Amino acid sequence: MALFHNMQCVRCSSRQLKIDAQSIQCERCVTTYKISHGVPILFPDVITQTISQDLPEEIIGWLGVVMDLPNDYETLSKLKSIFSTTYQFGDFLLDAENNQFLDRLQNSGINIPESAKFLLKTQTPITSATRLHQLLEQKNLNQINTVLDKVGASASVNIEYSSSPPTPRYRWILDYLPRRMSAAKVFTGNARLENVGTIPLSSHTAYPIMISYHWRTLNGEVITFDGHRTPFPIELGSGRQLTIPVKIETPSEPGDYLLELTLLEEGHRWLDEDAKQIPIKVTKEPIPDLTAHWQKSNQPPANYAENQIAGLNWLKAQLQETGKSEFTILEIGGTAHSMLFHFTGELYNVDIDIHAMQIGALLNQHWNKQVQFICADAHTLPFPDETFDAIILSNALHHFPDVRQFLRTIARKLRPDGFIAVLSEPVGHYYGSNISPDFLQELFKGVNEQSFTLAEYADIFCSSGLIAEVTADEGSLRAFLRLM
Ligand SMILES: [Zn+2]
Structure with missing residues (x-):
């Protein structure tokens, strides 16, 4: 074949x-x-x-x-x-x-x-009968009441603690916080954590678990102890990971600091045992804007279909500029209606959703196209290095757990003159309850939804060793990425 x-x-x-x-x-x-x-x-x-x-x-x-x-x-x-x-x-x-x-x-x-x-995929059950049973055994009253709230039961449970409930444990995996920040600024920056403990991390218990931080000098002296609080958008079960925009206020005086990312049980105790310290330089001057040369419009976000068409036309123009007529192109996460149907050459669409790939293969046959649909993990692509003229990611990049590492991995599959096209990529942060119902629904299902600001994208592209040409409106971004 x-x-x-x-x-x-x-x-x-x-x-x-x-x-x-x-x-x-x-x-x-x-x-x-x-x-x-x-x-x-x-x-x-x-x-x-x-x-x-x-x-x-x-x-x-x-x-x-x-x-x-x-x-x-x-x-x-x-x-x-x-x-x-x-x-x-x-x-x-x-x-x-x-x-x-x-x-x-x-x-x-x-x-x-x-x-x-x-x-339809029903919501991943956050708390099940088994979970309730476990909690009853642990006599964890707070958690039991949360479970009962969720299932809509109005039972009152009276349990006396025979021992204290287990301590929530977590691990900061990575973050997208800038290492240089302006003084006395409030902003949100993404950080990703994993629940490595035995109980869920939830902001809806008697002692709500919140994300917060301390500021320390390099000697460990506390400058700010009580940082802003960021609630968890969903209850994060054991073993699960989540990227969350964390609200942070920088110290008023410039200097070298340690930002200590941590959790707390509000009204009860700080969970500093698993905190992570990040060295940050706080400056008086504003930080140079990495996105300064990007093309930005204040237009409201285009709808999905408009975005797709604009992205496709732009992609065709980019490929035309190479002067070639046949291309080796990879789309990642293209689902059934792959953009590759608009091209000729050696075309692969890799996605994790098997049904979507099978429907795509049917469409390919029906329309007599040349796209090969493959179900694989995009972190372990079944192709040698330096294979592709172009790699397309349409509304897909933000789904990968470590976006920088993922970009570095796929960039190796590019020919030296190849490029990565990032299309219809969402832009912006939610904070607290200001989160769209669709986004929240996806988080519940366990889909790795994340959203990044333009500044975070600039840092992501740069630290992945890629040169970016970007066009963005208020809601989405299109990027043309080349190897440095
Ligand atoms: Zn083998």
């Missing part, structure tokens, strides 16, 4: 792959990858499950219409077969992004008929 020309094994990087209609086998490390409905699934350990309830005929027909597929028996039975299986990777983040094809349709404004709603 010529289409897999540039592919390599994600385990051992060997190009010696034995490919048939059902599977890909690596001849070096003997790993077998399934091909399902024309889509290689590059996870040897993926767990498949058959759904007991068949998708009703009318829904299949409706889905065909919505997706622009032909209304013939063969296509409709393929659709039925695609949606009869769900997949699990055993990884919280990857699983949250998978099996949610209909959810995505719904998010883009399409009404899902009642009879297909059983396929």
